[in-house]
Amino acid sequence: MCKEKFYQLTGENIKSELANLNQLTFEVTDSCNLKCRYCGYGELYNDYDKREDRDLDQESAIKLIDYLAELWRSKNNKSYGGHIYISFYGGEPLLNMNFIKNIVKHIESLTNIHNKFVFSMTTNGLLLDKHIDYLTEKDFRLLISLDGTKANNSYRVNHSGMNSFDKVYSNAKKIQEHYPDYFNDRINFNSVLHNKNSVAEIHSFFKKEFNKVTRVGELNTSGIPETKHKEFDQMYNSKRDSLLKAQNHKIIEKDWFVDNPKTDALATYLHKHSGNVFFSYNELLIPTTPIKNTDRIPTGTCLPFNKKMFVTVTGKILVCERIGHQHAVGNISKQGIKLDLDKIAETYNSYFRTLTSQCSTCYNLDTCKQCIFTFDTIDSELRCKHFTNKKQFESNTSLIIDYLRENPDLYEKIMTKVLVN
Amino acid sequence: MKKYWFNLNPDTFVWKNRSNILLYNSATKISIEFNYSPELHSIIEKLSSLSNLYCIQIDQTELSVSNVKEFIDRIIKSNSGTLSEITNNQQRPIQFPPLLNLQCDRDKLKQDTSRSIGEKVITYLNHVDIYFNHQNNINLKKHIENLSKFLKPIPPNQHICFNIILNSASSFNGINTLINNLKDHNSSIILQIDSSLLKNISDKFNIPDDLRIKIIHNASRNEEVMYKALKNTKHIESKISWQFNIHSESEYYNCVSFIEKEQLDNTEIVPEYNGVNLAFFEENIFLNKEDLANPNLDKREVFAHQAMNTNNFGKIIIQSDGNIYSNKHIPPLGNLQNSLKEILTKEMYAGTSWFKIRDMEPCNNCIYQWLCPSPSDYEIEIGKPNLCHVRV
Numbered sequence: 001m002c003k004e005k006f007y008q009l010t011g012e013n014i015k016s017e018l019a020n021l022n023q024l025t026f027e028v029t030d031s032c033n034l035k036c037r038y039c040g041y042g043e044l045y046n047d048y049d050k051r052e053d054r055d056l057d058q059e060s061a062i063k064l065i066d067y068l069a070e071l072w073r074s075k076n077n078k079s080y081g082g083h084i085y086i087s088f089y090g091g092e093p094l095l096n097m098n099f100i101k102n103i104v105k106h107i108e109s110l111t112n113i114h115n116k117f118v119f120s121m122t123t124n125g126l127l128l129d130k131h132i133d134y135l136t137e138k139d140f141r142l143l144i145s146l147d148g149t150k151a152n153n154s155y156r157v158n159h160s161g162m163n164s165f166d167k168v169y170s171n172a173k174k175i176q177e178h179y180p181d182y183f184n185d186r187i188n189f190n191s192v193l194h195n196k197n198s199v200a201e202i203h204s205f206f207k208k209e210f211n212k213v214t215r216v217g218e219l220n221t222s223g224i225p226e227t228k229h230k231e232f233d234q235m236y237n238s239k240r241d242s243l244l245k246a247q248n249h250k251i252i253e254k255d256w257f258v259d260n261p262k263t264d265a266l267a268t269y270l271h272k273h274s275g276n277v278f279f280s281y282n283e284l285l286i287p288t289t290p291i292k293n294t295d296r297i298p299t300g301t302c303l304p305f306n307k308k309m310f311v312t313v314t315g316k317i318l319v320c321e322r323i324g325h326q327h328a329v330g331n332i333s334k335q336g337i338k339l340d341l342d343k344i345a346e347t348y349n350s351y352f353r354t355l356t357s358q359c360s361t362c363y364n365l366d367t368c369k370q371c372i373f374t375f376d377t378i379d380s381e382l383r384c385k386h387f388t389n390k391k392q393f394e395s396n397t398s399l400i401i402d403y404l405r406e407n408p409d410l411y412e413k414i415m416t417k418v419l420v421n
Numbered sequence: 422m423k424k425y426w427f428n429l430n431p432d433t434f435v436w437k438n439r440s441n442i443l444l445y446n447s448a449t450k451i452s453i454e455f456n457y458s459p460e461l462h463s464i465i466e467k468l469s470s471l472s473n474l475y476c477i478q479i480d481q482t483e484l485s486v487s488n489v490k491e492f493i494d495r496i497i498k499s500n501s502g503t504l505s506e507i508t509n510n511q512q513r514p515i516q517f518p519p520l521l522n523l524q525c526d527r528d529k530l531k532q533d534t535s536r537s538i539g540e541k542v543i544t545y546l547n548h549v550d551i552y553f554n555h556q557n558n559i560n561l562k563k564h565i566e567n568l569s570k571f572l573k574p575i576p577p578n579q580h581i582c583f584n585i586i587l588n589s590a591s592s593f594n595g596i597n598t599l600i601n602n603l604k605d606h607n608s609s610i611i612l613q614i615d616s617s618l619l620k621n622i623s624d625k626f627n628i629p630d631d632l633r634i635k636i637i638h639n640a641s642r643n644e645e646v647m648y649k650a651l652k653n654t655k656h657i658e659s660k661i662s663w664q665f666n667i668h669s670e671s672e673y674y675n676c677v678s679f680i681e682k683e684q685l686d687n688t689e690i691v692p693e694y695n696g697v698n699l700a701f702f703e704e705n706i707f708l709n710k711e712d713l714a715n716p717n718l719d720k721r722e723v724f725a726h727q728a729m730n731t732n733n734f735g736k737i738i739i740q741s742d743g744n745i746y747s748n749k750h751i752p753p754l755g756n757l758q759n760s761l762k763e764i765l766t767k768e769m770y771a772g773t774s775w776f777k778i779r780d781m782e783p784c785n786n787c788i789y790q791w792l793c794p795s796p797s798d799y800e801i802e803i804g805k806p807n808l809c810h811v812r813v
Contacts, residue, residue: 020541075573075577078540078541078544079537079542079543080537080539080542080763080765081538081766082537082539082540082541083536114762114763116537118535185534270517274431275431275432275517275519275720276517276520276521276522276724277524278521278522278523278721278724279525280523280541280544280545281523281545281728281729282544282545283721284724284725285725285729285734285735287721402512405474405515408473408515411471411474411520412471412472415522416522419533419536420524
């Protein structure tokens with residue numbers, strides 16, 4: 001393999017991503033009416049700004065929307081009717097409804113933008129009974145966090161240590177009863193996997209109670225201080241292992257489809273190596289040369305703002321809510337927006353330089369999903385734990401092909417149904 | 422009894438109809454055809470089933486049937502498949518059959534409520550025909566203003582071919598303004614002029630260095646027009662290309678003779694249907710079985726035929742009245758008062774030009790369905806869905 005240079009990001013690349021932004025997420029407040037034991041902003045982690053019951057400044061948020069609106073109106077915006085998700089996150093976002101209502105109102109007042117705005121929210125569900133009329137009126141997509149049965153949900157507790165299950169379950173049932181279509185189309189659940197629940201229990205609970213297949217996430221493995229490793233390890237439960245232990249794992253795998261890590265790995269492999277996947281009509285129309293390192297960035301890191309922009313309660317601008325707050329690339333305030341696109345590009349390029357030699361010889365480069373911001377430190381000593389040599393790649397490929405051999409129906413399903421963008 | 426794995430190569434397409442089977446290897450570009458016999462029925466059905474992943478089991482008894490043996494031998498000989506004896510520890514050697522997964526497929530985007538068919542729609546635009554047929558300068562000036570405003574959303578780095586078609590001598594006025602506006606884009610600009618309008622070309626406007634001029638000559642006209650056009654463009658011959666529209670064999674030979682005599686370099690001879698020359702088309706343009714069986718297409722190109730019209734995709738036509746079309750034979754998508762992205766999204770939804778593929782009768786029963794070129798304007802003009810001599 002050739003150790004050639006990778007693509008060097010520029011401010012113009014980032015401007016183009018902002019003009020075609022898919023999701024703008026506001027951390028509406030850092031207040032929360034729950035104190036989940038595994039919370040990413042709790043005692044188990046140390047890579048976030050201190051929680052001080054603050055609300056995001058509305059005036060600054062509106063300034064950011066107006067800044068982005070200019071880009072959405074510009075030549076750099078390539079879409080007509082493309083969706084832009086305006087998302088609300090917390091803390092618990094429903095604790096700051098004034099902010100949400102004013103932002104929605106401001107978004108609705110924007111003119112000369114050819115995109116469609118869609119509102120969404122991640123909520124713990126405790127206050128849904130109070131606000132559901134407004135949320136349905138604005139057609140919000142809701143992701144409700146619930147870890148399964150009451151026993152499964154025992155890490156999701158209020159500040160007095162009481163399990164939040166009864167109230168959230170009751171609210172979800174009320175919505176299902178009063179707004180059945182909205183519940184079916186717009187509501188999803190998110191469950192965190194840990195040592196108090198299992199893939200089988202979660203799957204069974206949501207199927208039986210709500211006829212839904214929930215999203216199951218693992219605990220975030222980055223940002224844990226040394227002193228908390230033992231506690232984290234006790235709590236951690238691997239999705240893959242838990243699935244294997246499930247008696248009905250075949251049914252769950254089918255329901256999960258690409259949420260099943262093995263199927264996801266197969267889909268990723270097919271997308272890159274089958275020779276049958278094309279991203280756009282232009283790729284079909286015009287012959288393209290095989291992708292070279294100089295055409296792409298190393299690692300599996302997204303281009304900045306390719307997926308979303310996340311604004312913390314303190315006004316920090318991040319490229320994703322899943323990464324540590326120390327990686328902020330700009331900020332918003334009453335004075336305006338501080339977002340130096342050339343500087344962001346240079347920061348990314350300097351981070352990527354630390355991995356250039358590893359990535360250029362890694363056999364997994366085409367299918368890498370490793371985000372550079374999930375490494376504990378980014379410096380010259382950085383070693384990628386997912387580096388794959390030829391032998392490992394062949395072994396991984398062999399496992400993937402075995403899985404397809406055992407599940408041959410997945411080929412047609414993946415090729416006809418899976419959209420990765 | 423010996424058993425074998427029979428595999429098809431992942432570059433090999435399999436198509437069948439009631440009477441024939443066609444295998445096309447898009448890597449070697451070789452096609453092989455078989456009659457659909459009862460003995461091959463089960464093998465073809467199994468090979469076509471995607472869950473078999475192009476790998477089926479065959480035993481010695483099946484191989485002893487002459488039709489089956491010939492089928493397999495020819496496939497192996499053309500490097501389109503392999504036969505290997507099954508040993509105890511051998512795993513099933515699966516392949517990825519050629520099945521297109523187009524991530525921005527319009528039907529998928531229509532169904533996906535979280536996505537939009539208009540996503541990145543501007544990137545699909547690659548060719549704009551702009552017609553001019555103005556008799557007075559006020560209309561022309563306004564039209565050029567509207568055009569420039571309409572085309573403004575094109576990103577600066579996107580390559581577009583602008584084809585400016587002049588149908589009246591008075592339209593020369595003001596063309597420079599439009600050309601200057603279009604030069605802001607990463608574009609190639611071609612000025613297309615009828616040979617009869619070439620009398621005073623250099624007097625009418627300044628020809629920018631990077632502008633190319635295409636002379637359209639209707640070969641049914643008097644030859645004198647052709648020679649006059651040549652004379653009038655002698656001083657700018659390096660910028661000139663010629664398109665001869667022919668309607669008969671004699672016109673074809675006249676044009677060839679002119680090209681050779683005048684040693685013209687950039688020339689194109691284009692058959693034109695005039696309502697009475699169907700026989701000329703049937704004789705010279707219609708495809709026969711041999712043409713279709715040897716299309717020299719790779720896998721991407723076959724997929725493209727399945728997903729889009731490769732002649733029309735990305736093209737729009739702006740008429741001098743401001744109406745905008747994806748094809749001159751179908752109603753307009755809108756006019757210059759609409760936004761460019763809106764017009765393109767309308768065509769993504771309607772698909773009457775960009776997505777007109779060979780999925781209608783009789784082509785959908787033909788084994789060459791996806792090897793055949795995408796439908797063109799000729800089919801519409803002649804009023805026939807297929808321009809070939811193949812009987813389905």
